[in-house]
Amino acid sequence: MTTLDGLLPGIVDAHVHYFDPTRSSWALARFARIAALPMRRLVPGPILRASARFTDPDERRLLIDPAVLGAAYEPPQYAIDVGNLMASTGVGTEQVVAVESQWRPEPDPEVVMARAAAELTYVTGLPNGTHGPRLGAVVTAADPRHPQFATHLDRQLAESDRVRGVRVKWAQHPDPDLLDWCAEPDFVASTAFLTGFEALADRGLSFVSLAYSHQLGQLDLLARRFPETTIVIDHLGLPAGIFGPTGARTGTTAAARAEIHNLWRERMTMIAQNPNVVVKVSGLGLGVLGYGRETAGNIGSRRVLADMIGPLVLHVVDHFGPDRVMFGSDSPVDKPNAPIGMVAGALLDVLGDRGEHVVTQLFAETARRVYRLDS
Secondary structure (H helix, E strand, O other): OOOOOOOOOOOEEEOOOOOOOOOOOHHHHHHHHHHHHHOOOOOHHHHHHOOOOOOOOOHHOOOHHHHHOOOOOOHHHHHHHHHHHHHHHHEEEEEEEEEEEOOOOOOOHHHHHHHHHHHHHHOOOOOOOOOOOEEEEEEEOOOOOOHHHHHHHHHHHHHHHOEEEEEEEOOOOOOOOOOOOOOOOOOOOOOHHHHHHHHHHHHHEEEEEEEHHHHHHHHHHHHHOOOOOOHHHHHHHHOOOOOEEEEEOOOOHHHHHHHHHHHHHHHHHHHOOOOOOOEEEEEOOOOOOOOOOOOOOOOHHHHHHHHHHHHHHHHHHHOOHHHHHOOOOEEOOOOOOOOOHHHHHHHHHHHHHHHHHHHHHHHHHHHHHHHOOOO
């Protein structure tokens, strides 16, 4: 199977970032501590626009091309990228799930939630469905430990009926050159977090987890504690260094990469036993995985990518089943290394011989069910 034409009206892209670096929600983050909420209106517009030209140190540690974060990415830009998708799969994108794009770690939950509120207004106000695919759902940001977490969720749900989940970035890594989003070692086991998680569960929202693969054991315990709540693992569990050297000392040798891969397999096999856990096949071109820069659109790069991701993708499909895996392009973050068409084409190369059910679940139906999308 080399095309989705005739199988799906279009792909549901479960991981897209829309943002404008000149708007205060993003620009002020680059000024770090002057992002205090009452002050943001006092910063002149020219300074906000100028800030978009500079890359924050934390953004550099993310190993994201600075050009990606320095320019607005909205439905018209995404629609251009989908042309690449049509050429490689035979279909475009029908709907997207917009995922929060607060790149910079922020220790103040008040700031996180205020930015999330501004971002929701921004994303739902974009020309979704006019200049680009429909907006199927929104995954917002928040810190479950905050005493007002439940109130924040209610405000988000009141503002938009598209809110379907909360992404929490609690990734921590022993490599000092890899970015930590959280300073609390037992984040998902803390009393404050679990209290907030109950509020999320009561509202029928999914928990979207961004953490490194060595943290999956903690996520397994959370999944067992809340078996009725859907937990989505972002970016295949983020196995840093699995494809090549990254950070200061991660994945620097073939033996080290083999160990990362083996531990990732063990943890994914373990957490797959929880039927409420779903894996997002996304972030495949992230620099933190050790993925080397390839020539965008070159057929050789598609083959290289398919060879690299094949063992990981087949493992999650075999253990989670096709009904618990879904595709996300991570646009535009992955674009310099792996444009959406190249990623989708590589996935078809890996899974095409598994049959129609596998590819239709991956590219559309799982996301429809998890995020309760309209047909």
